[in-house]
């Protein structure tokens with residue numbers, strides 16, 4: 316799937332996972348897509364939910380098979 | 395403005411998470427310029443919260459030195475600071491709190507002669523009146539109205555506090571509510587008037603909140619209202635105040651068009 320930006324948040328923990336994702340989305344235009352690499356467990360449970368709460372569209376979640384996931388998010392124009 | 399550093403993303407994470415703030419809002423805070431007049435009971439907590447919030451430029455105006463009797467409420471000054479200029483002591487505390495903040499010190503009392511230059515020095519975005527006397531409060535109001543600058547007024551005495559926010563064209567000014575200086579014998583001298591130390595914390599923190607909301611452009615400011623606080627009965631009241639069309643400075647036919655100083659009642663007891 317094509318994306319307009321890529322962010323890896325496997326090296327940080329809550330709440331910086333969400334903070335970094337949120338700031339990365341702010342830099343995109345509405346409708347653009349962020350590709351996000353995140354860890355299994357707490358991040359994959361909470362980050363997509365927080366992004367939906369802010370109105371963004373979570374498109375696909377893919378298991379990379381190495382304890383990480385890739386999430387595609389479409390920016391929605393709230394912020 | 396440049397990107398937030400990883401350290402800033404972490405330091406301000408609880409701000410950035412807020413839907414109404416975000417990274418964009420935090421950048422606004424980091425480039426904001428807030429002037430705090432008086433680093434006493436009100437100005438001290440206001441300055442500290444604004445410093446913690448990452449307000450990029452904080453101006454501190456005070457001509458006094460730290461006195462032992464200040465420490466019961468002026469929490470930006472520490473025991474070791476007694477005798478130091480308050481602006482210097484304030485600067486040291488802020489520098490220790492947050493390296494993102496630049497402190498601009500003005501070691502003087504605001505007067506009709508210098509207040510325009512002080513506010514204009516950095517073209518401050520928002521002004522906090524943390525002074526403890528009526529002449530300064532009227533002067534700050536008049537200067538902000540004439541210079542079209544938003545500001546937060548506040549006062550504390552004993553167990554009581556009050557605050558209101560002025561925004562040009564949008565709200566009544568301090569003179570709309572209090573047209574004239576109170577008569578001298580009606581004003582308790584500072585010797586007679588004690589104040590519970592926490593009063594400045596409650597009201598000064600509200601002033602800092604208003605500054606942050608203004609900078610962020612969020613929520614509703616305390617414009618058109620006077621908020622009063624009685625700590626003994628734990629009562630907050632939000633009193634609606636109208637604009638006074640006949641206000642001497644912001645009314646339809648203003649009579650005050652230039653700044654002037656009221657006579658300063660003298661008091662040597664620590665502020």
Ligand SMILES: [Zn+2]
Pocket residue numbers: 566567568569570571638641642643644645
């Ligand atoms: Zn007025």
